[in-house]
Amino acid sequence: MRLRHYHSRRTRASFLAALFLFAGMCGCALMPQGGDPGSPSGDNVLQPAAQILFCDKPGTSCSPATSFSVSKLRDLNIVVNWSNLPPGNHAQLLSVLHTANGLYQSFHNAFLVSPEAGGSFSTSDALPVAGTWIVQRSLTGTWTVQASLDGQIVATQTVTLTP
Numbered sequence: 001m002r003l004r005h006y007h008s009r010r011t012r013a014s015f016l017a018a019l020f021l022f023a024g025m026c027g028c029a030l031m032p033q034g035g036d037p038g039s040p041s042g043d044n045v046l047q048p049a050a051q052i053l054f055c056d057k058p059g060t061s062c063s064p065a066t067s068f069s070v071s072k073l074r075d076l077n078i079v080v081n082w083s084n085l086p087p088g089n090h091a092q093l094l095s096v097l098h099t100a101n102g103l104y105q106s107f108h109n110a111f112l113v114s115p116e117a118g119g120s121f122s123t124s125d126a127l128p129v130a131g132t133w134i135v136q137r138s139l140t141g142t143w144t145v146q147a148s149l150d151g152q153i154v155a156t157q158t159v160t161l162t163p
Helices: 002-030
Strands: 050-054 066-067 075-082 087-097 100-113 121-130 141-149 152-162
Touching: 050 141, 066 087, 075 087, 075 141, 075 152, 087 121, 100 121
Parallel strands: 066 152
Antiparallel strands: 050 075, 075 121, 087 100, 087 141, 141 152
């Protein structure tokens, strides 16, 4: 009885192996060149993009400008409008750089893009100005903000702070 059971297991295993081999060959014959049929080819994949805006009011819907007076500005609001994002979790890093002094401040944001979002997401961060070193040390001039997504710099934008 044991010998027969062993042969039936071996026969069953051989049959399953042949079935998987046949299915694999059929699958390869049906798969188009270039990889997974459900994913777009490398040429058609859109890269994430970011638009950086500067505002004197909080929120993601503001009237952007490129120059601000530090004597009239409480906070410089930095809005990043992302597009072409794949669904999933993402990490944004905003680096605020002063031309003469290097990195002044950074902001870290984690967010989730749902498939229903269409690859778009907006963030807003407030850089305090009133009562800070910016005013006390007259750190005016050109400032640069870099927006990175998942460790890669995607966009850079400058803003001018005047006395």
